[in-house]
Amino acid sequence: MRTKFYLNGKKITKKALQERIGEERLKRLVQEAKETFLEDPLTQNDFYLGREGMLTIEFC
Secondary structure, rough: OEEEEEOOOOOEEEHHHHHHOOOOHHHHHHHHHHHHHHHHHOOOOOOOOOEEEEEEEEEO
């Protein structure tokens, strides 16, 4: 399963995102998104990151 990250609607790499929000927070968000995706694959996984903006995690 591939993971794609979008910050404010623009694609961003995992490395760049990890530098912005931290490794532990990113792991927690990906785990939460994965659980939601497995329950219902049609649900869009969005997370509000405060001043960073809106993060969307997509699985392929």
